[in-house]
């Protein structure tokens with residue numbers, strides 16, 4: 001029993017912190033989501049309005065649009081990060097001159113705060129002063145203006161996310177690849193499998209847990225992307241890059257619509273949990289049961 | 292089916308050379324067993340045959356085609372790894388069926404062959420399991436199954452039965468021999484087990500430290516070992532060796548050990564006074580009157596046989612006899628040696644005289 005009590009004592013600080021900064025705010029947000037609350041309006045009272053916010057949200061075109069662009073963004077970003085991350089991981093598994101330096105440089109984006117990433121990319125993409133539009137124009141005659149072109153803004157944000165987070169994918173995949181036993185791969189060659197078959201039949205299933213875990217992390221992260229986008233495009237042009245995170249931000253801060261903002265947060269959290277759960281059930285659960 | 296030629300093969304890992312010019316000719320359909328102490332390069336040679344290890348120098352040909360630069364998957368070989376190398380994420384069924392799937396065989400053919408292999412290997416109950424849910428011996432059988440569903444040019448087996456119990460080992464030994472007789476496929480087989488080597492091989496290759504010591508049929512190696520190493524390695528329990536000189540006493544040539552033990556000599560070209568290593572197999576020694584008197588140290592009855600360790604001076608000799616001997620340690624027994632069974636080696640070069 002001694003060990004059980006010790007366990008609780010050791011856990012206590014974490015639990016207290018978790019309670020005050022995680023559980024309590026969460027329930028508070030849920031509570032607020034059932035109210036109409038605009039603290040800076042003439043009438044700053046918190047008024048209970050039942051499921052009104054939820055009813056409104058389902059038909060709110062701005063919200064539905066933000067979900068749409070978010071899903072697109074998450075899809076393009078995470079898929080590109082996985083493919084690129086895998087290719088880089090495989091490259092780092094081999095020896096080539098300058099590998100150590102390249103590997104260090106390549107992980108640098110990871111240590112940058114999103115807000116800084118946003119600023120850097122803003123500098124690089126601002127028309128007339130940014131390096132990217134400048135050379136696109138000089139070399140290819142392409143005009144790029146993320147302030148006016150929705151596709152350019154969207155693509156830039158995907159690219160920025162890929163630049164920022166691919167190293168994470170690379171690192172986790174390297175860890176997964178390094179820990180693989182060599183024999184099954186040798187055996188597969190002898191069994192007559194080519195490179196592509198080895199990838200699909202051996203490598204991928206064997207690193208699947210790491211891949212799923214990475215997708216998990218990236219999915220949750222990407223769904224709540226705000227700061228970089230806020231910095232770079234502010235959700236524009238129009239609402240082209242107005243992801244849910246940005247949408248909530250705009251509801252809550254400029255419009256000071258706290259009740260409705262909370263409702264969106266709750267819904268987004270719900271969607272995040274559902275999509276992660278689906279991912280878990282379909283991909284990770286059958287595997288963890290087996291291995 | 293194909294013949295395999297290993298010609299003066301050298302293997303280096305960086306600056307370390309572990310294989311020093313190995314040459315073996317393997318005929319089409321031959322069952323070749325590689326034996327040798329741990330670390331002598333058996334697995335390395337097998338891996339070079341499979342194409343998993345680069346050949347630093349020399350050539351390997353399979354069926355008259357030099358395969359030095361041929362990819363493993365194009366060599367048409369089946370291999371059972373010392374470490375089993377099962378696919379951890381595939382069921383037993385999928386493990387065994389994998390090579391067939393890669394060869395794009397029909398599902399019904401895969402079904403057929405996997406079921407049959409599972410039956411032979413007593414794995415039917417486990418087809419739906421994953422490797423980590425199996426015992427070592429069961430895993431080893433899955434690895435065997437994955438090889439025997441194929442019909443390759445050459446089978447490579449790296450100690451495929453090492454983890455099985457005695458009974459299963461006998462069954463599998465017979466199964467492999469039958470497979471060999473049925474398919475007539477060339478087999479290269481690594482083992483530490485004397486009985487496997489002696490009973491299965493058409494030809495045994497004895498290796499030591501990355502060199503071939505002798506190649507021959509099992510009985511040839513047993514009867515005419517080229518050197519002390521092969522003599523000691525082939526046969527179980529291994530041959531007795533006594534160091535000494537040749538002398539002529541009262542007109543009779545005898546062997547006199549360093550500690551004075553006198554043993555009978557066969558006809559030999561060895562000179563008087565030549566330094567000799569004298570070898571006699573335990574099973575060639577009889578116990579009885581008229582033999583060399585020695586002090587019994589230990590008697591080990593196994594039921595069917597009795598092994599007796601005895602001493603004379605510093606020389607230790609053991610005998611393996613059919614009859615049951617009741618001798619107490621310390622008592623004296625006569626060891627009868629037939630000169631025809633004696634092997635003589637030059638002491639310095641360790642080569643047969």
Ligand SMILES: Nc1ncnc2c1ncn2[C@@H]1O[C@H](COP(=O)(O)OP(=O)(O)OP(=O)(O)O)[C@@H](O)[C@H]1O
Pocket residue numbers: 304307309327328329330331332333334335336373
């Ligand atoms: N990757 C490697 N790098 C350096 N040396 C190696 C490597 N692989 C094997 N060796 C060396 O090559 C020699 C032969 O090894 P090998 O595995 O072929 O032995 P073996 O005869 O199969 O032994 P065992 O009976 O224990 O399986 C050993 O001395 C080993 O240390």
Ligand SMILES: [Mg+2]
Pocket residue numbers: 333334335373449
């Ligand atoms: Mg080995």
